[in-house]
Amino acid sequence: MISLRGLTKRYGGTLAVDDMTCDIRAGRVTGFLGPNGAGKSTTMRMILGLDHPTRGRALIGGRPYADLRRPLRAVGAVLDARAVHPARSGRAHLLAQARSNGIPVRRVDEVLETVGLAKAARRPAGTYSLGMSGRLGVAGALLGDPPVLVLDEPVNGLDPDGVRWIRRLVRDQAAEGRTVFLSSHLMSEMQLTADHLVVIGRGRLLSDTSMTEFLAAASPASARATVPDAQERSALVRCLTTTDGVSVETSASGELAVGGMTAAGIGDLAHRCGVRLHALSDVRVSLEQAYMDLTARSVEYATGSAERGGRQ
Numbered sequence: 001m002i003s004l005r006g007l008t009k010r011y012g013g014t015l016a017v018d019d020m021t022c023d024i025r026a027g028r029v030t031g032f033l034g035p036n037g038a039g040k041s042t043t044m045r046m047i048l049g050l051d052h053p054t055r056g057r058a059l060i061g062g063r064p065y066a067d068l069r070r071p072l073r074a075v076g077a078v079l080d081a082r083a084v085h086p087a088r089s090g091r092a093h094l095l096a097q098a099r100s101n102g103i104p105v106r107r108v109d110e111v112l113e114t115v116g117l118a119k120a121a122r123r124p125a126g127t128y129s130l131g132m133s134g135r136l137g138v139a140g141a142l143l144g145d146p147p148v149l150v151l152d153e154p155v156n157g158l159d160p161d162g163v164r165w166i167r168r169l170v171r172d173q174a175a176e177g178r179t180v181f182l183s184s185h186l187m188s189e190m191q192l193t194a195d196h197l198v199v200i201g202r203g204r205l206l207s208d209t210s211m212t213e214f215l216a217a218a219s220p221a222s223a224r225a226t227v228p229d230a231q232e233r234s235a236l237v238r239c240l241t242t243t244d245g246v247s248v249e250t251s252a253s254g255e256l257a258v259g260g261m262t263a264a265g266i267g268d269l270a271h272r273c274g275v276r277l278h279a280l281s282d283v284r285v286s287l288e289q290a291y292m293d294l295t296a297r298s299v300e301y302a303t304g305s306a307e308r309g310g311r312q
């Protein structure tokens with residue numbers, strides 16, 4: 001588990017991280033979201049001991065990073081996948097990391113295989129594509145088989161196959177009981193990958209909740225229903241419109257768009273009214289829309305169309 005307690009970082013006049021308190025728990029993928037400049041990388045750097053908090057603490061398994069005796073065995077990280085000596089081969093880069101953490105050489109070859117870099121392992125890392133560098137970064141993170149993974153934008157530069165690979169990898173790591181803390185600006189990908197979300201804006205914690213609750217909170221109950229029989233459809237519309245707070249629109253194809261009620265509620269009502277349904281589904285906003293709504297006022301570097309506003 002990663003624990004943040006009143007974590008604060010000030011750079012001169014910039015409050016990059018402002019009193020963050022939350023736990024990033026084991027056994028699930030926690031997505032870390034926030035607009036550009038929100039403080040995600042600064043938070044991750046403080047977790048990894050690369051920056052000192054101005055106030056507060058970041059703990060990995062109850063200890064600050066500096067107290068970890070074999071750090072690669074406690075936490076694996078990808079911060080800047082390009083931060084590798086360009087003349088060193090991928091394998092030599094991993095070997096150096098392994099030696100300093102008491103990790104056997106065979107583990108280096110194992111992780112190179114896992115990330116699909118075995119064939120390119122002896123080439124200078126400076127000749128790697130962005131995607132290959134990303135894979136080398138992930139190999140370094142997995143090297144010590146750590147219980148905690150911190151990944152800053154790990155899908156950057158990966159092709160669709162690579163993006164899928166990262167998704168499966170982090171989901172598998174979480175399923176094995178590891179703590180996975182992952183940042184990305186790719187909302188559709190995050191929606192498929194994360195179980196839990198930590199959202200920040202201008203350094204402050206805006207949300208710490210499950211993906212399901214985050215989406216449900218952003219979208220008032222609404223659903224779509226298909227009733228094949230016209231008379232039964234009218235009967236269902238009558239039943240729905242006599243329910244408080246429910247609105248119904250009928251499309252040209254006869255599909256009902258229902259506001260103020262979930263699919264489960266409509267199913268129960270249809271059953272009571274003796275109406276046969278052919279299709280019934282909840283309508284949810286996407287993570288992208290829910291996230292945009294939450295962070296609209298916290299965007300530091302906004303384009304013309306984004307809302308500008310005060311601090312939340």
Ligand SMILES: Nc1ncnc2c1ncn2[C@@H]1O[C@H](COP(=O)(O)OP(=O)(O)OP(=O)(O)O)[C@@H](O)[C@H]1O
Binds near residue numbers: 035036
């Ligand atoms: N070394 C530094 N010196 C001064 N200011 C910094 C430093 N590092 C970060 N900042 C500032 O702290 C704030 C948070 O930056 P940070 O890189 O943590 O944001 P981020 O959420 O990771 O952004 P992005 O999504 O663009 O990567 C920004 O205003 C940034 O300019």
